[in-house]
Amino acid sequence: MSIRIDNAQIIDGTGAPAYPGSILIEGELIIAVGDVRAEAARVIDAGGNVVCPGFIDTHSHSDLVVMEQPFIWPKIRQGVTTEILGQDGISMAPLPEAHIPAWRKNLAGLEGESDTLDWRYATTGGYLDALERSGVGTNMAYLVPHGNVRMEAMGLDDRKASDADLETMGDILRREFEAGGFGLSTGLIYPPCTYADKREMEALCTVAAEYGRPLVIHQRSEADTILESMAEVLDIGRKTGVHVHFSHFKVCGKNNADKFEPVMALLDQAAAEGLRVTFDQYPYVAGSTMLGAILPPxxxxxxxxxxxxxxxxxxxxxxxxxxxxxxxxxxxxxxxxxxxxxxxxxxxxxxxxxxxxxxxxxxxxxxxxxxxxxxxxxxxxxxxxxxxxxDFYGLEEHVMAIMSRPEMNACTDGLLGGTPHPRTFGAFPRILGKYVREEKVMSLEEAVRKMTGKPAETFAIEKRGILKPGNFADVVIFDPKTVRDKGTYTNPARHPSGIELVMVNGSVVHGRETTETPCGKVLRLGLERPVFA
Known part of the structure; x- marks a missing residue:
């Protein structure tokens, strides 16, 4: 079916200035953007509001929930149309059958638990196949988690990898990349990733660099030893050529405020050297994870x-x-x-x-x-x-300074269980409302770019993130005067205001005349796969 969106203030995701116009969509794809007059079966009046690409959440924890609930409403209702799963080095796959009972417990604090799910998918390819069979409401990409790779090769013990272990892990990582993994993730505060030394990380990153995939890293320290931690990560990037992408970048602890400027200097130095370094950020002074993280490794x-x-x-x-x-x-x-x-x-x-x-x-x-x-x-x-x-970790002025960095793109890092962090429901609208409209940290066009075109470029997500002919019709309509998060730390599960319509692959999933059929795609880097009927 053809759809034309009229009376739009178009922000296309490139950072270019907004301009008035229309968008023509045929089936899943954008056909025309700008001065569009062609007839369409359905016309949507944007009412002068912003029309932009769908937001890309580069740090998501929907991995388990999406297998049982295709539509992740806290994400959709804030404009997210693509999520990147497999974060922090511990996720759903690879998962050999012998490790299922232990791994389910290790994963529960981050991803939740399920007694009805069939966990016997074994590999990243098997997991992505399972997602395709169950259907997804938004687009889902997957990072290969270091902890899962290490578990398959070495189990869950605290020991250093031998040469044979490193070779086995490299073979597993290659297998998972060839199934369509978008990068390698690790969380060096989470077991078993925390047991890895620099030598192990360099071996894995050498493989990632061979495939042109990024290292997406929750570094060893975001607090007292953050400078040493960043130096380690940047040196890995320097030695292996891997693209380094820091997860949920921040400086933890008000007692570590004096480290903020040296941290910024390390980013500047990396840029001057020509290292490829990016990061994502959620716009809050509190984080969220499993309580087990307070325990020593x-x-x-x-x-x-x-x-x-x-x-x-x-x-x-x-x-x-x-x-x-x-x-x-x-x-x-x-x-x-x-x-x-x-x-x-x-x-x-x-x-x-x-x-x-x-x-x-x-x-x-x-x-x-x-x-x-x-x-x-x-x-x-x-x-x-x-x-x-x-956990409350930081200072508001640091959040704004990090947000304005050229390396930054937005994310939620939202856990979906219990009483979640408010970022699960409102990270993207919070940037548009609080930090763009109220604090004027950056322009609206730049904020949209950091939610759309920039993450698509960072993770090589093809035909998404920019409104242009030939790209998939992932589209958000929002009111720039009213868009804002509503959740608080005590009452977080509140959908934001101002997100008027969300479209995934040409189907409206939030707003007017919505579909009830999962219309997302399971994305596999370098592989074209049909969606299961």
């Missing part, structure tokens, strides 16, 4: 079952408490930079502890009649480590 060695054994052991618990209170060199200590009053529980798996949701660790300690840290360890044991958290 050694506590996770061997997987979740071993962690639970340690949480139940008095001597191991005492060692955990000591390390959290006194720190470990090179380890990002969430309790140190956010404080017990700055960490809130957002999700649990059982009703028995539902009263902890929305409470700080200090408050949970008071509820349970014990110190907050001990109550947190109890909670992780009782919930088998499936606990989510929000």
């Amino acid at each position: 050694w506590a996770h060695a061997g997987g979740t079952e071993r962690l639970l054994e340690r949480l139940a052991d008095s001597e191991a618990r005492a060692r955990m408490l000591h390390d959290i209170k006194h720190g470990i060199d090179g380890w990002d200590n969430f309790v140190a930079f956010a404080g017990l009053d700055g960490i809130f529980v957002t999700s649990v798996r059982t009703e028995a502890n539902a009263d902890t949701i929305g409470k700080t660790l200090t408050e949970i300690g008071a509820m349970r009649g014990k110190p907050g840290l001990e109550a947190a360890l109890d909670l992780m044991l009782q919930e088998e480590n499936a606990v989510g958290m929000v």
Whole structure:
């Protein structure tokens, strides 16, 4: 069916100035942009609002949920039409059958849990096939997670990779890239990724560079040792030629504010050297992850079952408490930079502890009649480590400075379980409302580019991110006067204002006369695949 969008203020995703015009769509594709007068079966009046490409969320955690719920409404309602899955080095595939029970528990705090899902897809290719069969409401791309690759090659133990291990991991990574993976992700604070040394990362990044895929990295430290951490990552980029893309870039801890300018200087130095460095950012001074991240890395060695054994052991618990209170060199200590009053529980798996949701660790300690840290360890044991958290980490002026950097593109990093971080519902509208309209950090055209054309270029997502003939019709209509996030940290699950219409591959999924049929595509870099009927 042909659709014409009239009375539009077109922002095409390139950063070019807005201009009035129309857009003609035929089936899945854009046919014409600008002075369009051709007849169409359906005409949509944009009412003078902005019409732009669909937003690309370059750090998404919809990996499990989308297998059971094709339409991820918190994303769609804020204008997201493409999500990049497989983040932080721990995701759904590859997943050998022998590791399924342990890996499900390791993954639960980030991606959630499912008792109905068939987990026996084995590889990235199998996972993407499963997504195609179930259908997706938006477009889904996938990064190959380092932790999954390491688990298939070496298990979940805390040990350094041998030459044979590195060769095996390289072969697995090649297999997953050839199934269409868009890059290599790692999370060097999450087990088993945290057990990797620089030599291991260089070996994997050499493979990624061979395939022209980026390293998408949650670096070892975003806090006390961020300068050393960034130096390690940039040196990996320098030695291997890999494109470095930092995940959710920030400086954690108000006590680390003095490191901000040196961090910016490292980015400037990388640019001067000609290194390819980019990053994504969510526009908030608080982050979100699994509560297990507050534990020292050694506590996770061997997987979740071993962690639970340690949480139940008095001597191991005492060692955990000591390390959290006194720190470990090179380890990002969430309790140190956010404080017990700055960490809130957002999700649990059982009703028995539902009263902890929305409470700080200090408050949970008071509820349970014990110190907050001990109550947190109890909670992780009782919930088998499936606990989510929000942590307040930073300064508003740093958020704005990072946002204005040329390396930046937008993301949500939104977890979907429990009481989520408000970024899950509002990251993109927050940039358009708070940071463009109110704070004037950048122009509207530049903000749209950082949500559309720039991430498409960064991740080699073809025929998306720019409104031009021949590209897929992923389109958002928004009111620049009213667009804004509405969620708060205590009431986050609120859809934003001002997002009037969202279209995925030529089908309207939010707004007027919407489809109920999943119309997204499972994207595979370098591979053209038909969507399953």
